[in-house]
Structure formats: structure tokens, C-alpha cells
Amino acid sequence: xxxxxxxxxxxxxxxxxxxxxxxPSDFTGFxxxxxxxxxxxxxxxxxVVPPEVLAYRKSxxxxxxxxxxxxxxxxxxxALKDQEELYKHGDGMYDMMNGVGLHEVIIETPDHDxxxxxxxxxxxxxxxxxxxxxxxxxxKDERFQSVIIFKNQGMAAGATLxxxxxxxxxxxxxxxxxxxxxxxxKKYYDYKERCxxxxxxxxxxxxxxxxxxxxxxxxxxxxxxPRFPFEIWIIPKTHSAHYQETSKERIESLSIILSETLKRxxxxxxxxxxxxxxxxxxxxxxxxxxxRWHLEIMPKLTRIAGFExxxxxHINPTPPEESAKYLREAKIIx
Amino acid sequence: xxxxxxxxxxxxxxxxxxxxxxxPSDFTGFxxxxxxxxxxxxxxxxxVVPPEVLAYRKSxxxxxxxxxxxxxxxxxxxALKDQEELYKHGDGMYDMMNGVGLHEVIIETPDHDxxxxxxxxxxxxxxxxxxxxxxxxxxKDERFQSVIIFKNQGMAAGATLxxxxxxxxxxxxxxxxxxxxxxxxKKYYDYKERCxxxxxxxxxxxxxxxxxxxxxxxxxxxxxxPRFPFEIWIIPKTHSAHYQETSKERIESLSIILSETLKRxxxxxxxxxxxxxxxxxxxxxxxxxxxRWHLEIMPKLTRIAGFExxxxxHINPTPPEESAKYLREAKIIx
Numbered sequence: 001x002x003x004x005x006x007x008x009x010x011x012x013x014x015x016x017x018x019x020x021x022x023x024p025s026d027f028t029g030f031x032x033x034x035x036x037x038x039x040x041x042x043x044x045x046x047x048v049v050p051p052e053v054l055a056y057r058k059s060x061x062x063x064x065x066x067x068x069x070x071x072x073x074x075x076x077x078x079a080l081k082d083q084e085e086l087y088k089h090g091d092g093m094y095d096m097m098n099g100v101g102l103h104e105v106i107i108e109t110p111d112h113d114x115x116x117x118x119x120x121x122x123x124x125x126x127x128x129x130x131x132x133x134x135x136x137x138x139x140k141d142e143r144f145q146s147v148i149i150f151k152n153q154g155m156a157a158g159a160t161l162x163x164x165x166x167x168x169x170x171x172x173x174x175x176x177x178x179x180x181x182x183x184x185x186k187k188y189y190d191y192k193e194r195c196x197x198x199x200x201x202x203x204x205x206x207x208x209x210x211x212x213x214x215x216x217x218x219x220x221x222x223x224x225x226p227r228f229p230f231e232i233w234i235i236p237k238t239h240s241a242h243y244q245e246t247s248k249e250r251i252e253s254l255s256i257i258l259s260e261t262l263k264r265x266x267x268x269x270x271x272x273x274x275x276x277x278x279x280x281x282x283x284x285x286x287x288x289x290x291x292r293w294h295l296e297i298m299p300k301l302t303r304i305a306g307f308e309x310x311x312x313x314h315i316n317p318t319p320p321e322e323s324a325k326y327l328r329e330a331k332i333i334x
Numbered sequence: 335x336x337x338x339x340x341x342x343x344x345x346x347x348x349x350x351x352x353x354x355x356x357x358p359s360d361f362t363g364f365x366x367x368x369x370x371x372x373x374x375x376x377x378x379x380x381x382v383v384p385p386e387v388l389a390y391r392k393s394x395x396x397x398x399x400x401x402x403x404x405x406x407x408x409x410x411x412x413a414l415k416d417q418e419e420l421y422k423h424g425d426g427m428y429d430m431m432n433g434v435g436l437h438e439v440i441i442e443t444p445d446h447d448x449x450x451x452x453x454x455x456x457x458x459x460x461x462x463x464x465x466x467x468x469x470x471x472x473x474k475d476e477r478f479q480s481v482i483i484f485k486n487q488g489m490a491a492g493a494t495l496x497x498x499x500x501x502x503x504x505x506x507x508x509x510x511x512x513x514x515x516x517x518x519x520k521k522y523y524d525y526k527e528r529c530x531x532x533x534x535x536x537x538x539x540x541x542x543x544x545x546x547x548x549x550x551x552x553x554x555x556x557x558x559x560p561r562f563p564f565e566i567w568i569i570p571k572t573h574s575a576h577y578q579e580t581s582k583e584r585i586e587s588l589s590i591i592l593s594e595t596l597k598r599x600x601x602x603x604x605x606x607x608x609x610x611x612x613x614x615x616x617x618x619x620x621x622x623x624x625x626r627w628h629l630e631i632m633p634k635l636t637r638i639a640g641f642e643x644x645x646x647x648h649i650n651p652t653p654p655e656e657s658a659k660y661l662r663e664a665k666i667i668x
Binding site: 005006007008009010011012013014015016017018023024027079091092093094148150151152156157158159167169171175176177178180181184185188196199200203207223224225226227229230268269270272275276277278279296298301302303304305306307309310311312313314315316317318319320326 | 530563
């Protein structure tokens with residue numbers, strides 16, 4: 001059974017996923033398991049994965065059979081489990097809780113060979129809409145405080161299956177990084193009486209040097225202090241803390257900017273591995289005034305080594321102004 | 335010129351190392367540059383790297399020539415530079431400072447084929463003594479607030495040169511993770527009037543399930559909430575915030591436990607890539623009561639993907655009790 005444990009010194013929870021339990025011998029060849037042959041996410045193989053919790057499919061087509069454009073299914077090897085009750089307890093000076101949560105996979109397309117950057121615009125819209133649908137549904141589950149939606153594209157970014165997919169983990173706590181963003185944004189608001197994301201959008205808009213692309217609703221920027229070369233954030237231009245409140249029109253314009261941004265990355269970095277993560281406000285938190293959801297895209301181009309792991313400090317060889325310039329000037333085919 | 339920039343939302347500085355400046359094309363083949371042939375750290379090649387700042391060598395042998403057991407030299411491609419003055423300034427809502435700092439390499443042995451786990455005990459002692467010597471010297475430089483000493487062992491852990499070495503970065507600020515440890519330890523002390531590391535050593539000592547090995551002065555444990563499988567911390571049994579105050583006898587017993595721990599890792603995980611980092615108290619900080627220096631060893635066995643990068647939350651498939659058991663039971667040759 002999975003459990004959550006808290007580091008006693010810093011406020012950092014980890015998931016000990018016993019059921020994914022690894023013996024030493026499981027690690028030694030970890031670089032070699034390239035996916036090949038059979039794909040559990042391809043149409044026709046629906047019965048290989050757990051039954052779908054959401055699908056966009058041809059009217060008349062049956063659940064858990066072909067005819068779908070997008071499917072959301074529970075992860076077959078979940079990091080957390082959909083158990084009934086959360087219980088917390090101590091172990092001497094230490095704190096733990098059982099691993100209550102959900103771990104789902106968003107299978108983004110039936111076509112094994114497409115990616116989020118090569119699929120048609122309506123495909124990207126489906127994906128972004130599925131994120132919204134799942135967040136809306138999970139916000140009602142009192143066991144969960146937050147949901148992390150993320151994508152690992154490419155083996156070097158941690159993808160173990162090639163077929164384009166994202167993942168979702170619903171958590172009984174607020175993860176460290178989201179907590180820090182909320183606290184930082186609150187501190188800024190308390191001091192300035194302004195939203196930090198509003199100020200950021202204003203400054204980026206007037207300076208332009210870190211802007212990758214924009215449309216009426218969103219801005220894609222290389223942030224001022226990026227951890228990674230070619231890191232990009234997509235930020236809404238108007239106030240919105242909870243992603244699941246995004247309107248149909250704005251999901252559409254988000255799909256356009258996301259698709260364009262990923263195409264630019266593919267051109268400049270020759271189809272790089274990347275991670276992205278959606279930072280949406282935790283449920284039932286009064287953060288509307290000072291927080292804004294955003295999407296963080298992190299290409300995996302450099303090795304993260306001892307200095308970074310040991311200090312939380314990152315060395316980034318590429319200034320964001322340079323990254324943004326390359327991305328802005330890339331010639332993409334619409 | 336390097337610069338330090340601060341993320342405006344979370345309290346996280348990054349180093350933008352312009353001089354290591356990377357164009358997009360530099361990233362595409364980043365996996366292929368295996369070191370081979372010529373080694374700049376081998377005896378006879380002393381003139382290829384900048385002049386030594388410290389060396390343990392045969393009496394009578396000349397600086398920057400052969401005859402050394404260990405050398406410390408400036409990094410040829412430093413992330414930060416030994417500039418005269420620190421200046422901080424704003425850029426609208428953002429904060430930056432120039433990249434004042436030091437970046438040094440500790441060449442641990444003249445023997446290209448040895449590692450920290452295979453070199454003789456006196457070699458490990460030299461390395462730990464060099465850490466102490468450099469920390470003691472740098473503590474007097476008012477420009478620096480803290481020093482991070484770390485090691486990348488193996489390509490997968492970020493080492494770009496094979497010859498066994500560690501690195502040192504002196505910083506004009508306290509990095510995020512050290513700041514968080516100091517804050518967490520202070521909070522615990524304020525609440526309990528006890529040092530959190532004392533309590534940890536006590537509990538680990540009585541439970542034994544996470545202990546890897548120990549001697550009169552140190553304990554090697556798999557921490558309660560580890561981010562990585564087989565993560566190990568080496569903690570002094572008695573109070574000591576600043577590593578550079580460690581006595582000669584204790585450096586010797588530290589070399590014994592570090593050597594044993596690394597040998598155990600090599601046996602259990604078949605010579606794994608790993609990072610380690612020394613967390614010593616920042617300079618001129620009143621933290622003696624609640625903080626204790628320690629060494630964190632992180633084998634690089636799993637891929638860190640979108641969930642971890644996006645949430646600060648880690649999924650670890652191996653409970654520390656299991657890691658510790660494997661490590662404890664490993665048969666090592668002394």
C-alpha cells in the first residue's frame with residue numbers, strides 16, 4: 001500500500017509507492033526498457049487498461065471499445081489509490097498518512113504517431129477540455145485538496161509509453177511547490193495590493209523580450225528566472241485561479257497558443273523531450289484575488305546534478321531573452 | 335557574465351550562466367559527449383586547468399606539477415565568477431544580482447581509475463579534509479554567505495569527466511534548500527526546545543530499521559521520507575552546525591563511514607551513479623543550537639519527470655526500511 005511521508009525538517013511530503021516496489025536489481029537496467037511493439041493505449045486494446053472514467057467518442061460507440069477521440073483511464077500502476085478514508089498518524093517524531101488519491105492517464109489521441117504538437121487543433125482542444133472536465137469532477141471530492149496534471153513527452157522526460165498521453169494525480173494535500181506559489185503570491189498581494197501575475201503579464205507585455213507568442217487571452221513567455229533552458233510559461237491575461245472555470249472560448253484560444261508554442265519548441269530544439277505541468281489553485285482555497293493558474297513547460301535538455309538536487313538552486317546556461325528570441329523567430333507551419 | 339535572478343513568485347534564485355551560453359544546437363546531441371582519451375585531471379596535465387588553490391603533495395614537489403595526492407583548482411567553466419563586488423538591482427518587478435562566487439573542482443586522487451568508494455581510506459580522508467580546509471578559508475570571505483560542496487559520480491548523475499572529483503560553489507546568498515532546512519529546524523527548536531537532528535538520531539538509533547551503518551561519531555541512515563530510492567544521509571551523532579569545525583579524529587571516522595556507505599551502495603546497486611551534497615551551516619548565522627551539518631547521498635536510479643518537477647513532490651518506489659535492509663546486509667570487502 002502506498003503512503004505519504006513528510007520530511008521532518010523541510011515541509012516536503014513524498015509518496016512511498018510500495019506497490020511499484022523496486023528491488024535493487026530492478027534499477028540496474030533502467031535505461032534499457034524502450035517501449036516497442038504492443039501499445040496498450042491504441043484503439044482495439046481498450047481492455048488492457050482499467051475501464052475509462054471519461055471519453056470523447058463517436059455517438060453510438062460503446063464505452064471501453066473503439067470509436068473514441070480521447071480517453072481517461074485509471075493508471076494501471078497507480079502511485080496513489082482510490083481508498084475510502086484518509087488517516088493520518090505519527091511514528092515518533094515523524095508524520096505519515098495513507099496514500100489516498102487518484103492517478104489517471106489521459107490518452108490524448110487514438111493515433112499512435114501523433115503528439116500534442118503535431119495533432120490537429122481540435123485534438124489539443126479535446127485534451128485541454130478533458131483536463132477541465134476532470135478538475136471540475138474532482139473538485140467535488142472532499143478527500144482531495146489539489147490535482148496535478150502533467151505530461152512527460154519523450155523517454156528522456158520520463159515517458160515510459162510512446163503513445164501521446166498526459167497524467168493526473170489527485171492529492172489529499174497541497175504539494176510543496178503549489179504551496180510556495182500561493183504563499184509567494186499572497187505575500188506580494190499583501191504588500192502591493194496587486195496580483196503578481198497581473199504585474200508579470202504587464203511587464204512582459206511592455207518589455208516584449210521574453211514573449212514567445214500571444215493571443216487575445218494568453219501569453220507564452222520565457223520566465224525571468226527559469227530553472228531550465230527554453231522553459232516557457234503560458235499565463236492567462238485575465239484573472240482566473242481555477243483552471244476548471246475556463247470558458248469554452250478560452251479553452252479554444254488556449255489550444256491555439258499551446259499548439260503554437262509546442263510547434264516552436266519542436267522547430268528550435270528538434271523535437272525535444274519535455275515536461276509540462278498545470279498549476280491550478282487547490283480546491284476550497286480563497287486565493288482568487290492573488291493566484292492565477294498557468295502552465296509550465298520544461299524542456300529536458302540539461303542534466304540535473306548534485307548542485308541542483310542539493311541546493312534547490314539551478315544553473316541555466318541560456319538566458320530567457322535568448323530562448324524567447326529563438327522561439328519567436330522560429331518558422332513554423334500552421 | 336553570469337547573473338543571479340530571483341523567481342518573483344517563489345523564493346528561488348537561479349544562476350543564468352551566460353558564458354556557458356548554449357545555442358539550441360548545443361542541446362540536441364547532449365547525450366553523446368562521452369569523455370574519452372585525454373584527461374585534464376591526470377598527473378602531468380596540471381597546466382591544462384587553472385592554477386591550484388590548494389594541494390596535498392609530496393614535500394619538495396612544486397605547485398601545479400606532479401607529486402600531489404589531491405588538488406583543488408578553479409573550474410575552467412565556472413558558473414559564478416570571482417569578481418570584486420556584489421551589486422544587486424531591480425528590473426521592474428524582478429530582482430537580480432551579478433554572479434559573484436567561486437566554482438572550484440576538488441580532484442580527489444591522481445589515479446584516474448579510482449573512485450571515492452575504491453580508493454584507500456587515507457584518500458577519502460584527504461578529500462574530507464580538503465572540504466574542511468576550503469570551507470574554513472572561504473568562511474572568512476565576507477562576500478559569501480554559503481558554500482555548497484557536491485559530487486556527481488557517473489555520467490547519469492551529471493559528471494562530464496570520469497576522473498574522480500567533487501565540486502564547490504561559494505554563493506553570495508543562502509540557497510533555497512538550506513534556507514528551508516534552517517527554517518524547519520528553527521521551527522522545531524522553537525516548539526520543542528530540542529534540536530531536530532538530535533531527535534532524529536535518537537529515534538533512528540532506537541528503531542534501527544533505517545540504519546545503514548554507524549560508528550562512534552556518525553550514523554548513516556535512509557531518511558524517513560526520502561525523495562530517491564536508496565537515498566542515504568550521514569549525520570554526526572553530536573552537535574555541530576559548521577562542517578569546518580570538525581576535529582581531525584572526526585574527519586577520520588567520517589572517512590571510514592563514508593567509505594563503508596559508498597562500498598555498500600556499489601555492492602547493492604552495482605556501482606550506481608549518484609550525487610552527494612554537504613549541507614553545512616551558512617557563514618555568520620546563529621544556528622548552532624538547532625542545525626547540524628550532514629551529507630546527503632542520492633543515487634540516480636529513477637527518472638525525475640513532470641510530476642516531480644511540477645509539484646516538488648517525489649514518488650519513491652522503495653521504502654527506506656527496505657533500502658536500509660539491503661544496504662545493511664550487503665557483504666563488503668574492507
